Amino acid sequence: MEYKTILVEKRDGIATITLNRPEKLNAVNVDMRLEFLNALDELEIDDNVRVVIVTGAGRAFCAGADISTFESDPARIRRNLVNLKREPRRILSFEKPIIGAVNGVAAGEGSQWLLQFDLMVASEKATIAWPATSLGMACPYGMIRLASEVGRFRAKEALMTSKFLTAEEAYQWGLVSKVVPHEKLMDAAIELADQIKRMPPISIRTIKEAVNRGLEGYEYTYQAAVNQQLSDDFKEGVQA
Template identity: 40%
Template sequence: MNYDVRGKIAILTLDEPNKLNALTTGIRTGIREGLQRADKDDEVRVTIITGAGGKAFCAGADIGTFDFDPENARAFFIDAMEVLSAPERALKPVITAVNGIAYGGGFELALASDFILAAESARFAVPEIKLGLLPGFAIVRLQDIVGRAKAKEMSMLGDPIDAMEASRLGIVSRVVPNERLLSDAIALAERIASQPRLAVQMAKSFYNRGLGGDEMRHAIDGFPFLLTHADAREGINAFLEKREPRFDER
């Protein structure tokens, strides 16, 4: 994870493009520590999260590291939910600049931010259903943005949507040309940073009031259960073996 400060703006860059910036242990640690560092820096007013390389913002979980043991799976998911919700819990505003695919956990990380700017090439999806699983953070947040029916459709089909559709659904604040993504994100961050610091932080706190709680716990408890089912093992193995899954048809 690269951490850079430009004036009053901290920029966190997911920096494993060879893995499509998947949520490896290093990137998860970098997200958590980077947002904490920005919150503790009195000079920083706004944080931007983006991805290295032009293909992906973040492709989601590092599926090859999944552990089917229920206890280990629950511990992993608790850690993952803490990371994915970190932008929401951060004291200062967070802008996500999505420069390519934002799938699974990558999409959920963006959902937890205060604003999403998307490059024209951006794509969003919660494809966990194709692995016999369900999204975690998105299952408790997506319907508040796109409505229950659309959230069910996205979660049950797992198909990606483009940047313009994401904008129409209210997921994305702005769609910008690829080459302007970071500069436009910085410009927005600078405008926010020019506003009264305490009022901005309180606005974020007030709008986010009531988030968390039982729905988070339900998501955390549901993930290990699904992971123990044969469909999840088949879906994950098929993904790793680059073949179509053969789910139980009973």
């Protein structure tokens, strides 16, 4: 399948998805969101693919949603958020392990995607943040997933302050498996993928499903996101 905003490469049982809008720091627009989900559909039914790596082109992993494409019409906001609602469920239900290879800044929607992945390896240049608070809203599913990963106090600190974590801080918080020199990032991700792909697929699927159970509270955060994007605070935050 041809894609405009991502690249998909398959080799030796490992598929690599590269977010490919480097001029926009790989910010997510409607096309990228749909293409990423479509790529997961394609890779899930490919029996030759055992593990997926996701990384970014250029100096960013993903700087978040492309705010230049944000809508002001309430009906369109709700429609866009339906796709946003689908994202975490689709990533979490993907039967094969996904490794995030964080090559630079990961923020907003990009950092929320990382929370749905199974493992993360970070470049020493990586930074990770959930800055939606500064735009007058809260991360619709980052709130739940981040708290489950790092604990509620650290999650509140990251979300309430829009703090950017360095790669080392993300490692200390337990978000990433390892931090490596920037030029060794893909080597480290592929090495990890090689180890996983040798395991029986049924065992990997069972582990992933069991560990990922627990999206309680997601419906609340989704509705909160709808309300916030309709608010004057959100409109002022985007325009600032």
